[in-house]
Amino acid sequence: MILKSGGVAAAIAVAFLSAGSLPAIAQDADAAQCGTDRTIDIAEMSWPSAAALAHIHATILEEGYGCDVEIVAGDTVPTSSSMMTRGTPAVAPELWTSAIEQPWAEAIEEGTVEQLSLAITDGTVEGWFIPQYVVDEHPELTTAEAVIARPDLFADPEEPSKGRLYSCPPGWACEISTSALFEAFGMDETWNLFSPGSGGALDASIARAFTREEPILFYYWGPTSILGKFPAVQLEIGEANQDIYACNTDPDCTEPPQVTAYPSSPAVIGAAAWVSEEAPVVADYFAKAGLTNAQISELLVYGDENQADAEETAENFLKTKQDVWTEWVPAEVAEKVLAAIG
CATH class of the missing domain: 3.40.190.100 (Glycine betaine-binding periplasmic protein; domain 2)
Known part of the structure; x- marks a missing residue:
């Protein structure tokens, strides 16, 4: 790097380096890029596609945007309930809303949660x-x-x-x-x-x-x-x-069960409302991060045939499907992720 401002800038740089202050500056820069120093906890649901998606997004947010990310165990009802009442986890990357339609819609209207995009763009x-x-x-x-x-x-x-x-x-x-x-x-x-x-x-x-x-x-x-x-x-x-x-699907419903087909369930990327408020860059990322049925099936077949866990499946996706996920992020973010995964 060429310092055009001469010795003053160089002296400042040397002072920071000698004082061991560069990591702190990098952390501050990462927080600024992420938009928040608050931990973004991502729900890893118990089925394979949602688990793999949690690790894909965690890697991109952590390595590309410098976010403090934590993956937490989740499932449809407890995850959505916690998100609606406590604002955590921050993101559910594949939330099937058919079984929670009314409370989820009410929470969106109240402004405690939001749908950032469709996790599966062509339906489930x-x-x-x-x-x-x-x-x-x-x-x-x-x-x-x-x-x-x-x-x-x-x-x-x-x-x-x-x-x-x-x-x-x-x-x-x-x-x-x-x-x-x-x-x-x-x-x-x-x-x-x-x-x-x-x-x-x-x-x-x-x-x-x-x-x-x-x-x-x-x-x-x-x-x-x-x-x-x-x-x-x-x-x-x-x-x-x-x-x-x-x-x-309501344990408190007193009517006897009746025959009905399963409604087509939107699989959405759901988030606590604070994500958009505190980290709009992250919310914008998730607004672009949907996959098709075929793309997710291909992702899962790899995991199944190679006996790969969710983290390994996610890493394979990031390495082999760069044409897909790099469309979700700016070029400089993609470069950081690629460097991190080798």
């Missing part, structure tokens, strides 16, 4: 699925009612006289909606609602069935590596009724 899928090879052999099985009438075809290994529906893991919002729909269809006499225990266990059950070309009825959502790898058919359930769905 959610519902009950069976393998394509089952439909090839039984082309009539395209509706939930048709499949429910064939528990023998989807027999529970532990109770073959009944069929088995693989549900959501405990604690997930979709566990409530799937249980309600199971009850609304009156399936309890001829079917068992099976809880896999975890997302990994559900994936393993699905993969095992597809590998063996066995019939399986399961709840799932997209974009995911499972639906990217295994050809599956989403069953027709009927029209989506938001009021019925809201009651089905």
Whole structure:
């Protein structure tokens, strides 16, 4: 670097260096670029796409913008509730709002939270699925009612006289909606609602069935590596009724569950309102940081095939999809991130 202002500037620089003050100046500059010295905690949800996104955004904000970032464990209901009432976590990078539609809308109106953008720009899928090879052999099985009438075809290994529906893991919002729909269809006499225990266990059950070309009825959502790898058919359930769905997913609703398709759930980048107020540069970054179904599925297939965790999957995305994420940030920010990840 050439100092045009001569010896005074050089002397000041030497003084700072000798006093060990440069790191403090760098930290102040980072805080100024980030917009806040407050920790930006990002919710790492328990499903793979949201977990990978949390690490992607954390790396970009920390390395590119100099933000103080912390990744915290999260899930739809507790994360949104905490964000609405306490302003933390600061960001939920993939928040599915169908199960929290009313409180989320009220919080946006009250100004405690905001939607910065769509996390999945072309929408999500959610519902009950069976393998394509089952439909090839039984082309009539395209509706939930048709499949429910064939528990023998989807027999529970532990109770073959009944069929088995693989549900959501405990604690997930979709566990409530799937249980309600199971009850609304009156399936309890001829079917068992099976809880896999975890997302990994559900994936393993699905993969095992597809590998063996066995019939399986399961709840799932997209974009995911499972639906990217295994050809599956989403069953027709009927029209989506938001009021019925809201009651089905509300533990305090006194009405009996009714049949409704899963509404198309916006997967948004949600944030506490203080992010835009204190760090508008960060909010602007998230306003551009959406991905398509195909992009997220590709991201997840890598993680699955390479047995990579969320952090490793995120690093691979940053290294191999520079054409995608560099569009979200200024050139100087991209250079810092690239230098940090090697």
